[in-house]
Amino acid sequence: MHRLPPLNALRAFEAVARQGTLTRAAEELHVTPTAVSRHIRNLEESLNVRLFDREGGQLLLTSHGKTYARTLARAFEMMGEATDLLSQASARTQITLRAFTTLLVRWMIPRLPDFQLKHPEVDLRLTTAFDAVDFERDKVDLGVRYGQGQWPGLHATRLFSDELVAVGNTAMRDRFADRPLAEALEASTLLVHTLHLDDWPDWFEAAGLEEVVAQNRQPFDDMSLIYQSALDGIGVGMMQRRYLTRDLAEGRLHLLAPAVLRRERGFYLVCRRETASNPAVQSFIKWIEDRRDD
Structure with missing residues (x-):
């Protein structure tokens, strides 16, 4: 089985990549911007890959970050669809x-x-x-x-x-x-x-x-x-x-x-x-x- 980083860290990264800012990602996930920032740092350390460039207080996706974000977005979409199908089946x-x-x-x-x-x-x-x-x-x-x-x-x-x-x-x-x-x-x-x-x-x-x-x-x-x-x-x-x-x-x-x-x-x-x-x-x-x- 593949080694996976913590799910919360992956969710935080995908949300920031999609929303563009720590603040909007934090609002979506119902946590603080500090917590989101901590998840991203832990994810980068776990992967030993820089996912964002930090310039003037902004977070800009690196090339590795862009590729990883696209893949995670598809993965979360598939998990959501699978969950919806399971919920519909269990309700029938x-x-x-x-x-x-x-x-x-x-x-x-x-x-x-x-x-x-x-x-x-x-x-x-x-x-x-x-x-x-x-x-x-x-x-x-x-x-x-x-x-x-x-x-x-x-x-x-x-x-x-x-x-x-x-x-x-x-x-x-x-x-x-x-x-x-x-x-x-x-x-x-x-x-x-x-x-x-x-x-x-x-x-x-x-x-x-x-x-x-x-x-x-x-x-x-x-x-x-x-x-x-x-x-x-x-x-x-x-x-x-x-x-x-x-x-x-x-x-x-x-x-x-x-x-x-x-x-x-x-x-x-x-x-x-x-x-x-x-x-x-x-x-x-x-x-x-x-x-x-x-």
């Missing part, structure tokens, strides 16, 4: 949310700039998951579960209920436009979520198409894969309408049928009941309640 409360990847990407993340703007004191960390949160296993403050909103020991806030629609890309839309809906569905590959095997049967019932039997089914265990497969024309996706607002508006995906499957089940923000009293968690829950229907 970190909470962690674990949620399904597609829900985060397609629904929550586009809304988060508003939360950051309204609650800069909260540092929200996100982790992705394929399965429902388990607070005995997962070291997180908040999670997302799918169901009817009733889990023992958990505080649940509804995000949105099921509104499932059949979607495809532009080429798929054109194929559906050329034939009756039932026939088009029978000739298509249905993209099936293996954790929600009742989605397609329930949607067929809601659409009055119980007799339809599709020729092909492609299983996936992640909704994000179904989304990408629908975009690429691999098949017909069954997806939450809440995930598709931008895609439908911009024409990347299209509704292939007017039927919408609405159920009481849906996605809920959950936490342990005792965690719900955490002020940062309360802020996030309140923000969700205000923004969930946007």
Whole structure:
């Protein structure tokens, strides 16, 4: 480690170099001019370098003094910035949310700039998951579960209920436009979520198409894969309408049928009941309640 002179002496020297006089430097440091002068003499003796020329009661930086002052000014600036960052970080409360990847990407993340703007004191960390949160296993403050909103020991806030629609890309839309809906569905590959095997049967019932039997089914265990497969024309996706607002508006995906499957089940923000009293968690829950229907 490098040998460093006393910090007070360095501060005194840097202040005099910047302010130009002992008096102004003393006022900045809240000490006497005599104390500042003593610090500078001790610093010069410690370094064995003359930092100031003393002419007619004035202090003029030597060439060594000018170089040293510039370097110290940058060093004190960096220390100040580091201190500010540390203070800001310590003033923020970190909470962690674990949620399904597609829900985060397609629904929550586009809304988060508003939360950051309204609650800069909260540092929200996100982790992705394929399965429902388990607070005995997962070291997180908040999670997302799918169901009817009733889990023992958990505080649940509804995000949105099921509104499932059949979607495809532009080429798929054109194929559906050329034939009756039932026939088009029978000739298509249905993209099936293996954790929600009742989605397609329930949607067929809601659409009055119980007799339809599709020729092909492609299983996936992640909704994000179904989304990408629908975009690429691999098949017909069954997806939450809440995930598709931008895609439908911009024409990347299209509704292939007017039927919408609405159920009481849906996605809920959950936490342990005792965690719900955490002020940062309360802020996030309140923000969700205000923004969930946007």
